Structure formats: C-alpha cells, structure tokens
Amino acid sequence: MSTPLYKKPLRFNRLMQGRDLEAHDIGASISQYLELLIFTRFGEHRYKPDFGCEIWELDFELIVSESTWEEKLRQSLLKSITTHEQRIYDVQLDVHIKEVSKFYPLRNVSEIKKRVEIVVKGKVHQTGENYVFSTALYLSPLST
Template structure:
C-alpha cells in the first residue's frame, strides 16, 4: 500500500501548475475514505457495486422505529468500512438520530430535520494508535 496520502478535494489548479497534490496524514486519509463510503450509494461505483452504504436507501424511508433504522444503517456502514478500509481494525460504529428544530420567525416557518450523528472508533493497523471519526448528516426536512 502506498505511503503517500492526499487531501481532498483535489486542487487541480495546483496540479496543472506543477505543484502536485496536497499531502495529508494517515488519519485524515482514513477519514476521507470513510466519508467517501458514507456519501456513495450502492451500485454507484462501477467496479465495486457493494461499495458505499445504505443511507441513500434509508433516507426517504418512513422511520417507524428509530432504533431499527439506526441499527440497519450501523450494520451497513460497519460492513462497508470493514470491507473497504483496510488500514484500521477493531472497528466500532455508532449511529444516533435526533430531531433538530429551526424556527424562522420572520417567515413564520418551523423546520424539523432528522440529524444522524455517526462515530467510528478503531485502531490503526500500522501504529496501533486509536482512531476516531465523527460526522453528522441531515435527512429530509419537514417544514410547517
């Protein structure tokens, strides 16, 4: 495996100017790859149809039970990370749904969104260091 890791998004202007790509460290590279897994829909990757996660299928699903939804998404993400991110092991994924309410008094609108907090804990294979990744996504908004 390559020891060179690059930051995203790629700055093609720098690349075409001959400056090369901006390097990054191992932890940031792993985080970038996990984000790519989260934001990729199944069958979107031409050569690996199972690359990605189930959030795109679950996003518009009517959430009857938040705990069942969280567990389906957690299992999907854990499987994808285990299958495609080889630089970490002992991976644990946690998913939590909360509701966020935004009130816009001038427009007399209340917006309720589902927020999904995702955290990944693991160990880095080459160093044995603890690795932690956290992000949040907003699902389809409801407005009144």
C-alpha cells in the first residue's frame, strides 16, 4: 500500500469530524513541491539552506541581458529540482521573461512588470508518465 499524498494546506477540522485528510495524486503533489522550491529563498529553510532557488537574488538585479538572466534562473532551478525532487527524472526546464504593462485609467497610472514564465517537463519515476508543470511570477513593479 502506498503512502497517501496529502493536499496542502492541511485541514485538521476534517480529523475532528472523523474524516481523513484530503489526498491527491502524485502529479499534484510534485506540483506543490515545485511551487515550494520556486517560492523559497536560499537559506530560508533552517535545516536545508540549499533548498529554494535564486529568483529572490535575481529579482533586484539590474537585467542587462534577459537571456543571461533567464539562463541563471534556469540553472538554479534545474539544480534545485534535480537535487530535491526525486520523483521526476529527465527534467527539462524553460524560463522566459516578458514585460507586461497595464494601465489603470481611474488613477491615471501605468505599471510595467516583468513576468517570468517557468515550464518544467519530466517523467514520473513511479509511473513513467510525462509530467508538465508551469507557473508565472511577476517581478519588479514599476509605476509611472
């Protein structure tokens, strides 16, 4: 019998009602773990200082070359994923940065943000199925 993969956040009131915690499949579990890796800064996890990715250091870096910035982030994520997420293999990673602008007519303000799109592809060890995860982050809000 396999170990259940619990959905986060854990809803302990279900236990008080005599029901089991919500579980989900391995794909959703891997996706939650990848999000945690992406959103965690190096050194934030007390017992695993190498857990996380470099995006938080790169966020405030002046982007001279977008392709260099994308490659730095890609290498950081690839290293973290291959080190900490053992349930997938043949990991391929795409990172792309775009500028997104939005105008707010009521305030007469336009915002320009950097949007980083991250796509992770691989295969699940347990089943051999293809796995795809994608997310986007907004960085460096600029207002005019």
